[in-house]
Amino acid sequence: MSRTLEEIASEALGLTTDARAALAKQLLDSLAPPSPGEIEQRWVLEASRRYRELKAGNARSVSSEEVFERLESRPKR
Numbered sequence: 001m002s003r004t005l006e007e008i009a010s011e012a013l014g015l016t017t018d019a020r021a022a023l024a025k026q027l028l029d030s031l032a033p034p035s036p037g038e039i040e041q042r043w044v045l046e047a048s049r050r051y052r053e054l055k056a057g058n059a060r061s062v063s064s065e066e067v068f069e070r071l072e073s074r075p076k077r
Contacts, residue, residue: 012023034042053059 012020015023050059054061
């Protein structure tokens, strides 16, 4: 009988922090990187989502000047 994702996740959450980090790295490394076409498609979907939010009044635009001012005013590391 195969275990459910919830059972596996529950067991994984019981691991030590180092073991969870190693498992997370192993899982991420097992994923194939997206193709350039997939990346392009994801950006188009994201841009469309943001545009709809902006038009619906659920988001506001920020000028590039404001963005750069915020970046300049951040504490230097």
